[in-house]
Amino acid sequence: MNDHLMNTYAPLPVAFARGEGAWLWDEDGRRYLDAISGLGVCSLGHAHPQVAQVIADQATRLLHSGNLVRIPWQEQLAEKLADVTGLEKAFICNSGTEAIECALKITRITGHGKGLDVPGVIVMEQSFHGRTMAALSATGSRKAQAGFEPLVGGFIRAPFGDLDAIAKIARRRQDIAAILVEPIQGEAGIRVPPAGYLTQLRSLCDEFGWLLIFDEIQSGLCRTGKWYAHQHENVIPDVLTTAKALANGLPVGACVARGPAAEAFSPGQHGSTFGGNPLVSRTACTVLDIMRNEDLAGRAHRTGGNMLEQFRQRLAANPDVREVRGRGLMIGIELTRDANRLKQAALDRGVLLNVTQDRVIRLLPPLIIDAEQAEEIVEVVFSLIEELD
Ligand SMILES: Cc1ncc(COP(=O)(O)O)c(C=O)c1O
Numbered sequence: 001m002n003d004h005l006m007n008t009y010a011p012l013p014v015a016f017a018r019g020e021g022a023w024l025w026d027e028d029g030r031r032y033l034d035a036i037s038g039l040g041v042c043s044l045g046h047a048h049p050q051v052a053q054v055i056a057d058q059a060t061r062l063l064h065s066g067n068l069v070r071i072p073w074q075e076q077l078a079e080k081l082a083d084v085t086g087l088e089k090a091f092i093c094n095s096g097t098e099a100i101e102c103a104l105k106i107t108r109i110t111g112h113g114k115g116l117d118v119p120g121v122i123v124m125e126q127s128f129h130g131r132t133m134a135a136l137s138a139t140g141s142r143k144a145q146a147g148f149e150p151l152v153g154g155f156i157r158a159p160f161g162d163l164d165a166i167a168k169i170a171r172r173r174q175d176i177a178a179i180l181v182e183p184i185q186g187e188a189g190i191r192v193p194p195a196g197y198l199t200q201l202r203s204l205c206d207e208f209g210w211l212l213i214f215d216e217i218q219s220g221l222c223r224t225g226k227w228y229a230h231q232h233e234n235v236i237p238d239v240l241t242t243a244k245a246l247a248n249g250l251p252v253g254a255c256v257a258r259g260p261a262a263e264a265f266s267p268g269q270h271g272s273t274f275g276g277n278p279l280v281s282r283t284a285c286t287v288l289d290i291m292r293n294e295d296l297a298g299r300a301h302r303t304g305g306n307m308l309e310q311f312r313q314r315l316a317a318n319p320d321v322r323e324v325r326g327r328g329l330m331i332g333i334e335l336t337r338d339a340n341r342l343k344q345a346a347l348d349r350g351v352l353l354n355v356t357q358d359r360v361i362r363l364l365p366p367l368i369i370d371a372e373q374a375e376e377i378v379e380v381v382f383s384l385i386e387e388l389d
Contacts, residue, residue, distance in 0.1 A: 012343060019046025022366045022373050024352065035346075035353045035365045035377045040186070040218050040330075043245035044290055045366040051248050054286045055279065064277045073285060074276035080288045081256050084227040085240050089262035092276030093253045096217035096243035097130025102255035103180070103213050103239045104134050106264040110211065111177035118153060119177030122169055122210075124160040128187035129180065129215055138180060141187075160185055161193040163200050170208050178211035178239075179204070183229040186218035189360035190325045190332025195233075202235045211261055213239040217253070218330070221245040222291050222367055225301030225328035232327070247283040252276075296367040297328075303374050304328035307363075310378050320388050322359075331363040332356075333381065335388075342384050351380045361385075 078090040111119020127140040137152035158165040185191040205212040214237040219229035243253035315321040322334040
């Protein structure tokens with residue numbers, strides 16, 4: 001731990017000096033295969049030449065002008081986001097948690113418009129939506145919330161994947177304005193809901209006049225084999241939050257909406273000094289173009305599908321493995337015991353991976369990994385689990 005950094009992380013004892021594609025090199029020149037992409041951020045891999053070029057070029061032109069003037073690159077980004085989400089309008093911010101804050105403010109203001117004093121938001125147990133006060137309050141983790149009370153009010157919890165619980169809330173309460181849900185829960189350990197769940201949530205929202213908000217901050221941007229994970233079902237939200245991979249490492253988030261939710265704000269009600277600046281917006285436009293041109297959704301579907309199949313086959317009889325879950329290149333392997341020490345063990349074998357919820361090995365490799373790199377990740381993870389004793 002560094003004496004001058006606040007005690008918020010417990011980092012592994014390694015620092016990377018450079019990267020290229022899915023490879024990282026530490027300060028001593030040792031090479032590692034990246035199977036976590038800085039938590040789902042560097043989906044195009046490290047030092048992507050086109051991304052590097054666009055950042056360098058924009059840095060020589062204009063980094064920042066502020067939102068008091070038009071920003072054409074931000075307008076282009078909003079148009080591209082509308083295209084890939086099927087929604088209408090975007091607010092561009094700097095992180096996932098800010099995108100969530102925007103979605104929650106949209107819910108409050110549209111809810112007040114319907115006469116609700118405290119517009120309620122149904123959120124899921126074990127969800128993760130961020131660390132600012134409202135996002136933290138929406139998050140379904142007592143561990144993350146403990147010590148930070150009083151939390152923001154208005155959140156009603158239901159078990160993830162349980163439609164009856166939501167129907168029960170609908171019968172009991174008149175103050176609900178929205179459902180906020182991750183189409184695949186990330187921090188919770190890559191939990192995939194039952195087929196049809198999102199479609200049924202859409203029906204409930206239509207029936208009761210609630211907004212349906214999908215948090216696709218981790219699951220979005222081609223990671224699961226579609227632009228957004230909810231697109232595996234024929235369903236469209238009213239509001240969607242996206243971030244992480246959007247600028248392949250520059251800080252960015254976006255809240256995208258349609259219908260009344262897209263028209264919720266008027267000037268002065270929401271904003272951000274840095275949000276959507278020319279540098280980040282132009283970079284995000286390039287990232288979206290590369291994702292489309294190189295069909296990274298298709299690639300994630302194929303590579304991730306093969307990895308999942310291999311894990312399922314090879315770990316089926318392993319008593320230390322409770323479940324292999326995921327979609328595309330969003331993969332979780334839940335063990336029956338603590339898996340935290342595998343992070344260092346994997347590093348010793350040249351693979352950087354993550355463990356969430358203590359027992360779930362989480363893999364979010366760059367979407368550009370080739371078959372050989374995918375195979376290497378599978379081999380290392382497989383051998384680590386085999387050798388647990
Ligand atoms: C589903 C989800 N929502 C929100 C967030 C918060 O995003 P950020 O860390 O960019 O603020 C995360 C981050 O991991 C996430 O996975």
